[in-house]
Amino acid sequence: MADDHASKAISCYGAGLNQTPNLDRLAKEAILSGTHSHVNMVRTLDSRIDNRLPNVAKQLRSGGYQTAMVGKWHLGEGKQHEPTGFDYWSVLPDQGEYWDPHFIEEDGMKQVDGYATDLITDKCLDWIKARDSRKPFFMMCHHKAPHRSWECNDKHKHLYKDPIKVPDNFTDNYKHRAKAARVAKMRVAEDLTYFDLGLVQPDGGKRIGEKMTDLWDVYDRKVPAPDDVTKMELMDREDGTIFTFQTPTELAEFKYQRYMQRYLRTIQSIDDNVGRMLDYLNADPELAKNTIVIYTSDQGFFLGEHGWFDKRFMYEESFQMPFLIRFPRDIAPGTVCDDIISNVDFAATFLDFAGLKIPSYMQGVSFRTLLEGHKPDNWQQVAYHRYWMHNDITHHAYAHYGCRDERYKLIYWYNETLGVEGARPADADHKEWELFDCEEDPLELFNVYHESKYAEVRMKMVQMLEDKMMEIGDEMVHPKENADAGRMHFLSRFWGSGRS
Numbered sequence: 262m263a264d265d266h267a268s269k270a271i272s273c274y275g276a277g278l279n280q281t282p283n284l285d286r287l288a289k290e291a292i293l294s295g296t297h298s299h300v301n302m303v304r305t306l307d308s309r310i311d312n313r314l315p316n317v318a319k320q321l322r323s324g325g326y327q328t329a330m331v332g333k334w335h336l337g338e339g340k341q342h343e344p345t346g347f348d349y350w351s352v353l354p355d356q357g358e359y360w361d362p363h364f365i366e367e368d369g370m371k372q373v374d375g376y377a378t379d380l381i382t383d384k385c386l387d388w389i390k391a392r393d394s395r396k397p398f399f400m401m402c403h404h405k406a407p408h409r410s411w412e413c414n415d416k417h418k419h420l421y422k423d424p425i426k427v428p429d430n431f432t433d434n435y436k437h438r439a440k441a442a443r444v445a446k447m448r449v450a451e452d453l454t455y456f457d458l459g460l461v462q463p464d465g466g467k468r469i470g471e472k473m474t475d476l477w478d479v480y481d482r483k484v485p486a487p488d489d490v491t492k493m494e495l496m497d498r499e500d501g502t503i504f505t506f507q508t509p510t511e512l513a514e515f516k517y518q519r520y521m522q523r524y525l526r527t528i529q530s531i532d533d534n535v536g537r538m539l540d541y542l543n544a545d546p547e548l549a550k551n552t553i554v555i556y557t558s559d560q561g562f563f564l565g566e567h568g569w570f571d572k573r574f575m576y577e578e579s580f581q582m583p584f585l586i587r588f589p590r591d592i593a594p595g596t597v598c599d600d601i602i603s604n605v606d607f608a609a610t611f612l613d614f615a616g617l618k619i620p621s622y623m624q625g626v627s628f629r630t631l632l633e634g635h636k637p638d639n640w641q642q643v644a645y646h647r648y649w650m651h652n653d654i655t656h657h658a659y660a661h662y663g664c665r666d667e668r669y670k671l672i673y674w675y676n677e678t679l680g681v682e683g684a685r686p687a688d689a690d691h692k693e694w695e696l697f698d699c700e701e702d703p704l705e706l707f708n709v710y711h712e713s714k715y716a717e718v719r720m721k722m723v724q725m726l727e728d729k730m731m732e733i734g735d736e737m738v739h740p741k742e743n744a745d746a747g748r749m750h751f752l753s754r755f756w757g758s759g760r761s
Contacts, residue, residue, distance in 0.1 A: 267563075441574075455470070491507065591633055
């Protein structure tokens, strides 16, 4: 699993941004609790998992598996929040570092020299090689990359110097959208810092850029987006190259190119190390045949779409995540599945393939039959999303929830300030619906929630959302008067009783 890997940044998905031959190789040949956040209580970055709760690793270990976790954890530190259910674990503290990272293990914290993506893979391979080969194993290899601050391995600094096409909606003005899109501070042109872009941050106050205050008390300055850029100079942090600009558009596109170069270069190391893992497995034909390999991410990422970097939102580029799986014994090479799956389904699927019972506490459902080419009659084509953070002082991303089926997406924004004085604008309390026709409007530029021609779709999607929230036990906060009058909210069921 990678952190913040956009599907478009894997070449087999066809966007043409970069080349990832080893991830493509996995595609051609081919999560922890299984519960939603309101159940496992890990709702925000400040949340800490209670390691006394059951999880998929504990289930697998009880079923005779050897288990290990290496890399990104970010679910808390201290005995109550350390990984449990694993025979071996070595995890990064908080976000972790790209270079010479620290790892927390059962006997304390250790610093290791080198590049994080390589080191995480080293630790995984060392454990796999030293395992008891008579028993099955379960390894979670979790990379920091390509998370911000996008620091690549030295050997990849020469890559992606040719200009990358700017997305068609890079200059989105958010005119026909919810207020949440307009106020978010995730814009490539305005909200990336000097450090993000590998530039020298000069001394000074507001004149050199807005201070980016985040939850970890980092005070980098954002590279400004002034109307008059003719007097502005930026300097490369490594080689001292000076950059000048003639127009604000030229400056914005410069930032985009720098951002994409740094992001894609970190992914190159992931691809290298996926190759190392596959090579080890393929050296033993029996091991290769009987080992399931999955590559995915915790969510997608904006690569300039709508002018944004980062994630959080339910808009497509962030909402959609990559999922590649290889299991030569049961899954036909080159298989493409167009059905909707969710990461809450991962744990149940792992147990299903392992031949173990799926416990009742898990809210996800195994999608093994989909991978084997058979769709159950009751498979519910719906994905649910909830972003819990109300007081996101760094990105100003509003709290919201919603669902998506094969064509439409419904979002309810319900942000509240929750009494954090001065952290958010006075009008941060905000309630609003959005509905997108993803077939007619794939760039998600036009909210059609209030259009009369979509009245029936609106009813169906609101019902789908309410059904899903009732099914998983999540709290609804949207007012019923926003739905069409006279509708029977909890009796009518458009999508049956299937679970996603």
